[in-house]
Amino acid sequence: MLEKALAGSKGYYAWIGFLIILILIGLAAYLKQFQYGLGVTGMSRDVTWGLYISQFTFMVGVAASAVMVAIPFYLHDHKAFGPVVILGEFLAVAAVIVCVLFIFVDLGQPGRMLNLVLHPTPSSVMFWDMVVLMGYLLLNFIIGWTVLGTEKKGFPAPGWVKVLTYIAIPWAISIHTVTAFLFAGLPGRYYWLTAIMAARFLSSAFAAGPALLIIICLTLRKLTSFKTSAEAIQSLAKIVTYAMIANVFFVLLEVFTAFYSNIPGHMAALKYLFAGLDGYNNLVPFMWTAAVLAILGITLLLIPRMRRNEKVLVAALAAVFIASWLDKGIGLVLGGFVPNAFGKVTEYIPSLTEVMIIAGIYAIGFFVLTILYKVVIAVREQSPNAEH
């Protein structure tokens, strides 16, 4: 089926070419990092994880969000999602690949990555994260590829795929729960030390992931023969709405607990993020942008007239997506390192090399996604029962 990715329009080739250039730039930047060490990034002794790990965290959420299409379709027989399910599954595949790459470039000794497998350590959450992510990657790839293959031949998917789709549902929840546990169990990192971390992660993922998926569907509708129904778009948009409301609600719960209890450790990171601490306030504009966009997005999505207008919808979804990204793809990881173990603040600004590597990894993600979606669309165009 992969041969279908080879033929395409001029625009398709231009897009692929653009991605390859970004990938090459990222690769060059990575070679520099490989040679000089992580000192070329903005990370430091106090802020030991930066944008790599925060992008990883955010993208695990995007990967997990495929379940928001799978649950209504497989468990509640919501037929409108039928054509979209595979887009969700392949989005998950691309997202997990991106996650693995972010972990890889974050390692100080990437050549020893296999030690994770050679010396498996069940007490480490990272071990479990590796297990669930790899499992999830396999599940989604096998499901998507098999369904597509049988669809091409005009057969219904085999029964065992159905079993895998059921397994994939709790599995999706597990990848983001375990990722939350990477942070939530560390003594002394008060911003992360919260029982609702996994709930926050899932809610923001179920807002940002489907928001991205809708935008992708609308783009495909414009550019290709893949036409997602308005009904599917609207159902997904409602999911985004309530997930985002839950996400904002959870953040407010954190604010209450921190400030009503008045415990300095619990207040410090929130103060740093939204007001600045000891004169350090790099992230304040980002966090307030996130807050404004979140409220704006929710408001637009809640008003049916607005949500049904697809132009407004795209703006609302973009607002939700960017807000979630600012909160989780920047604030969450960086906020956890403030203040440091001695009550001091060190700020982090990513270096250009770091940003180029990040762009390269996202380009790889889009590359994989484009290839997979191209195959899907080509198969659908030829398939005997094209509407499913």
Added chain:
Amino acid sequence: MNRRDFLKAIAALGVGGAAVYKGSNHLKAQAAVMKKSSEAKLAGHWAMVIDVSRFQKPDDIKQVAAACHRFHNVPKIDDPDHEIKWIWQEDFEHTFAELESQYLSEKIKKMDFPVLCNHCENPPCVRVCPTKATFKRADGIVAMDYHRCIGCRFCMAACPFGARSFNFIDPRLFIEEVNPELASRTIGVVEKCNFCVERLAKGQEPVCVKAAKGAIIFGDLDDPDSTVRKVLNENFFIRRKVELGTGPSIYYVIRGGVAGA
């Protein structure tokens, strides 16, 4: 004996030979351990009591740190973002942030405290390490295998004491005088104080203990007759962030009674 049996016999000999060889190696290893243990310092739970008031001169702690860093081939990197430190000084307000008070005596406020890895009883750094590169030994020392570390820095996020440093840049370019007895680290791995396991194995006390001339007492907490236990019995002491449950093995004694405290 036909050809097949002959081959079998040869194979058996080979296996037996390998077993004998392995056995002799094993014996050698055991002998080495025994030789080591005959002179090694052993304990059930190594710990340190730091008598802070005995670090009186402004450079006392710096000298101790310099001795440690020289011995362990710790690079001297001035950039605070990339610096490597095993033991260093912080003031009271930063060492014991949660005990800060505006009414603290000037004397305490100005006091410097040596800080280092606490060799915690329940070390979160060990718990999170995905490769067992950081591990806790039976004698309580939290040690590291620098050849196994993949540089994920999970331990640095988990350590609530800021005790760990990461080699962001090639450390070997910043070692002024290489101590040939010990290895140095490569780029991309985490490192920290190891309570001088190499010296303990030879029956010597840690470098900082020696350099501190009595201000740092080192010993076995499991031994009720040890000096550390005696000092703890006779003095009020504090440890860093006990509320986190990691169980630090570094105890700070601030002598001087009311006048001092």
